[in-house]
Amino acid sequence: MTSKRILITGAAGRLGTILRQSLAGRFELLRLSDIVPMTATAEGEQIAPCDLADAAAVRDLCEGMDAVIHLGGIPYETGWSEMLRTNIAGTVNLYEGARHAGVDRVIFASSNHATGMYPNDRTLTGGSPPRPDSRYGLTKAFGEDVAALYAYKHGIRSLCLRIGSCLPKPDNRRALSTWLSHKDFVRLVEVGLTADYVHEIVYGVSRNTRSWWDNSAAYRLGYEPLDNAEVYAAEVESIELKAELARLYQGGNFVPEEFTSRREWLG
Ligand SMILES: NC(=O)c1ccc[n+]([C@@H]2O[C@H](COP(=O)([O-])OP(=O)(O)OC[C@H]3O[C@@H](n4cnc5c(N)ncnc54)[C@H](O)[C@@H]3O)[C@@H](O)[C@H]2O)c1
Known part of the structure; x- marks a missing residue:
């Protein structure tokens, strides 16, 4: 199925802004959602403010969509109440809304912090079981399981991206291993919008010489990163x-x- 109507949650954030610019004008509808105010600037854009913690609002938000790119949430470590509200309930609400709306696929922004407690001499794959390094990482591991539930039980294709460090360029030694360039991020999302999969977990990382992650599962789906932190x-x-x-x-x-x-x- 070709996705024509796409919802981006967290669209006002760093990654959402990158995607919005790259996907503008390429689809019938780009529904941009966030809890903070936004303005439509390109043809085909529609602004849909929504708090991910509000299940009924999220259900309405997903109506009529073919694909969802779920970036909304708290991207740093903080207390349980905010994690539960936004990253846990928000992700459940999103998948439940997608199920009601008959959405074909969800691309879920997971994180390398779902596996952050592996030592850095270990090479991981998307099949490596979670070892979260924080409450934040735990919410991402949970999100990957939510994705599996809705993929295998309800037929929503789910691609989970364990994103490394998506930055204009690497700015510390760790990022030489974990860097995901903005352009490779867009390339990976494009794969998520078109490839054939049921439930996959891959790393969101460029083709870094020092990468800790064997991303062959992403390559099999068609991901061809062009940048290298080296x-x-x-x-x-x-x-x-x-x-x-x-x-x-x-x-x-x-x-x-x-x-x-x-x-x-x-x-
Ligand atoms: N940037 C990275 O390198 C990186 C690395 C790993 C994972 N990720 C994940 O990718 C996603 C996007 O990251 P980012 O760097 O753009 O973060 P960001 O904080 O810039 O964007 C997240 C957006 O989510 C929105 N949001 C927060 N709570 C919400 C709520 N209750 N309802 C609706 N929207 C809400 C925020 O307003 C924000 O615009 C996050 O889920 C993050 O965990 C990012």
């Missing part, structure tokens, strides 16, 4: 070195001013 390795090492020097000396951030490499510092 291009930024020297820049990142310089940032890391400066932070290390600033920590070592009483002068803090003034100390590393002239040094761009470890060799320069050590003389």
